[in-house]
Amino acid sequence: MTVRLYAMTCGWLTGRMKDMIEGGEGEVRLPIPSYLIEHPRGLALFDTGMHPDCRVDPAGRIGRAARLFQFDYGAADDVASRLRSVGRDAARIDFVVNSHLHFDHAGGNALVPNATLVIQRREWEAGMADDRAAAIGFDRRDYDLGHPVVKADGEHDLFGDGSIVCVPTPGHTPGHQSLRVRLEGGDVVLAGDSCYFCRTLRERLLPRFVYDRDAMFASLDRLAALEAGGARIFFGHDAEFWKSVPQAPTPIAF
Numbered sequence: 001m002t003v004r005l006y007a008m009t010c011g012w013l014t015g016r017m018k019d020m021i022e023g024g025e026g027e028v029r030l031p032i033p034s035y036l037i038e039h040p041r042g043l044a045l046f047d048t049g050m051h052p053d054c055r056v057d058p059a060g061r062i063g064r065a066a067r068l069f070q071f072d073y074g075a076a077d078d079v080a081s082r083l084r085s086v087g088r089d090a091a092r093i094d095f096v097v098n099s100h101l102h103f104d105h106a107g108g109n110a111l112v113p114n115a116t117l118v119i120q121r122r123e124w125e126a127g128m129a130d131d132r133a134a135a136i137g138f139d140r141r142d143y144d145l146g147h148p149v150v151k152a153d154g155e156h157d158l159f160g161d162g163s164i165v166c167v168p169t170p171g172h173t174p175g176h177q178s179l180r181v182r183l184e185g186g187d188v189v190l191a192g193d194s195c196y197f198c199r200t201l202r203e204r205l206l207p208r209f210v211y212d213r214d215a216m217f218a219s220l221d222r223l224a225a226l227e228a229g230g231a232r233i234f235f236g237h238d239a240e241f242w243k244s245v246p247q248a249p250t251p252i253a254f
């Protein structure tokens, strides 16, 4: 059984390094990844990038947080366009696994109309709690769109064969999750924002905005354990690392 994993860059954000990692200086350019996973029994995306409105009116779409970033988000950079450019159709995606519900990870859900969302229950409940969602940077317009939702409690095996498994990595947000993908040569772990950069893991330096620091440190321990077990960690927004990742239509080989 063959699983194929493809990386797609869905635009870039530039922000302040000090927001991304303790002690950071200057500016940092952040790739916005989405991944396509082809399994014999279905197609999945891990994260969907930003909503197309971020291209023309970032402040209208994400409010004051827009002041933290410069947007480099072209007309062909949204997830549906990226899929189209490699001959895939967003309407045929079966599952969207969102690492979490921030605008640069779930904003493209609107472009994937027929998918079932797979999200940790804690994340979904935080996102649907009117008194809490905005405070942690969630906006229901990104994800409350009528998709069926699988609310996972802990590890969730997407196709029931161990090849694609959601791994809870909370801390950045209440119910952040990563995705372990079993390729022929070994396991890849798509870390999402549980680990922005390689340095985050090596030096245990957290970003400025964290929902739960202790949980985030524990999640970094979990990633380190997976890495020690032979998995390759794919960092969430690491431009240097991203250079080493082939873009679709070239599949990622372990």
Ligand SMILES: [Zn+2]
Pocket (backbone or CB within 6 Å): 102, 104, 105, 193, 236, 237
């Ligand atoms: Zn992010």
